[in-house]
Amino acid sequence: MTYYYCDACHYCFEGTFLPDRCPDCGADLYNDKPAVRLATKDEIKELLRIRAEDDECDPIE
Numbered sequence: 001m002t003y004y005y006c007d008a009c010h011y012c013f014e015g016t017f018l019p020d021r022c023p024d025c026g027a028d029l030y031n032d033k034p035a036v037r038l039a040t041k042d043e044i045k046e047l048l049r050i051r052a053e054d055d056e057c058d059p060i061e
């Protein structure tokens, strides 16, 4: 699994291939460069941290 990052809306997501445009905001270009790029290690770490916090907030059924 690879992580990607959208510079236009700062959306971090995982996938198996680099999409043409951001699945969240739909941007394909940002500052004349592809909006979606590979996420850096720090961005991946941040994504996983946010996800872990989200899990803690989930109501227990």
Ligand SMILES: [Zn+2]
Pocket (backbone or CB within 6 Å): 006, 007, 008, 009, 010, 011, 022, 023, 024, 025, 026, 027, 035
């Ligand atoms: Zn985006």
